[in-house]
Amino acid sequence: MNLVSLQNVAVTFGNRDILQSINVDIQAGEIATIIGPNGAGKSTLVKVITGLLAPTSGQVLRQPNLRVGYMPQQLRMDATMPMKVSRFLSLADPQRRNREAVFERLNLGHLRNSQMHNLSGGETQRVLLARAILRKPNLLVLDEPLQGVDVTGQAQLYRLIASLREELGCAIVMVSHDLHLVMAQTDSVICLNQHVCCHGKPESVSRHPEYLRLFGRQVADDIAVYTHHHDHDHDLHGDVVDSENHHHTGDHQGCRHE
């Protein structure tokens, strides 16, 4: 069953084509990552999927009772609004118990009484993620979740996102710039440049001629090597940690690389 199904969707602003003939299905429980160069329409596609933007033409079918948890690229809350992290989250779920569970899960307890405006980029991202989770979504949409997160934190956040799928039983759609991490943790990749260049499993996408044209062979090769040698991760302090989620080296056994 598809949670969301985009059929021949196009978006134009004025006379500029932003998206053309997009056919994308988001299946329950899958992690789909949207990649593409700047100006490819990634954020626009996310807006169509979440329903923030009605397509100029084409159809968007949503499963009834779809609950979307959305993590925007950045929070547009004005600096004039005083707001503690706990109050911010209580807007999503007034139940204290649920909030505490999410604080625990995302390791945010120490920020409970901090003002939203004093958070670092990475902390803000985690609070936004917490908010999206509190909605108990069956579709989690993350627009560049790694923005403002330092390199060591990125892998950790990515792993967290991947494990959330199991815990919440939700599908995850995200936009990402980081091809390395995308290739490691996602079920399907949507390579976007105003139209869907290619769409499929990471290993097949990474060998697709359109993908190679977009990102260049050098980058693609780097990633092919990287995904096969990645057997550890770094925590927030940069220390090496073992990751129970990194069995993908095995999954890629049949994958030919150049």
Next chain:
Amino acid sequence: MNNNQALSLLEWLPMLTSELLLLPLLAGLCIATVAGPLGSFVVWRRMAYFGDTLAHSALLGVAFGVMLNLNLSLAMVAAGIVVSVLLWLMQRQTQIATDSLLGIISHSSLALGLVAVSLMAGSRVNLFGFLFGDLLAVGWQDLIIMAISCSLCLLLLLRYWRPLLMLSVDADLARVEGLPVERLRLLLMILMAATIALAMKVVGVLLITALLIIPAAAARRVTVSPEAMAFVASIIGAIAVTLGLLMSLIYDTPAGPSIVIMATACFVASIMIGAKRHGGV
């Protein structure tokens, strides 16, 4: 302030409870109470310019009111609501930059209102009163209208507080979570239009946005939650109204501008308190 003046201030204080001043004071306090939370939304959502536009167009309402021989308060509320719906529709389109459009609407409606009022009403209408407020002329009828309308506005704000807050936190988030964003926007605009029309008597067309923004901005410095900010803004507004009225009484200054000056003094004080608090730790 020398001893004489300090003494006279004490002598003046009881005057506030005399009937002559009780009505203006109560009217001012009504407005200040609503202006706290509403002004907070104006600050959070950066709607100050909308406020100006609504206020200026209220003067057009006065002109129509005089022309059609209507109750001027109601005419202003009606004009404000019409313009707020227009502004709401305008905000939905994204093709033209709204700020220049707002500037055009704001100032042309002010000019049009001024010309229309002076042409039609001649000496029948106290133009100065509309521009800067005529608080001392508040009568029982005005006060009752204000009290009822302000309570209604407050009730609506309380009833829709959470969704309105979400709208101000992030409109996109609110929309994804299924809130009727456009209708909430309209509600906020209409509440603003109504409050502005009611507050005309207190501070006048040209100073209304000050009464909305300054207490809220002052409250921002000393609070840590949106609710506290809205509440403290009401308190600061009430202090400004009381002190401004006293000032107007003692020095025979126009009440509206005196209230705004007192609000500004509160704002300056809040900056100093805020700086002390952050620097002292």
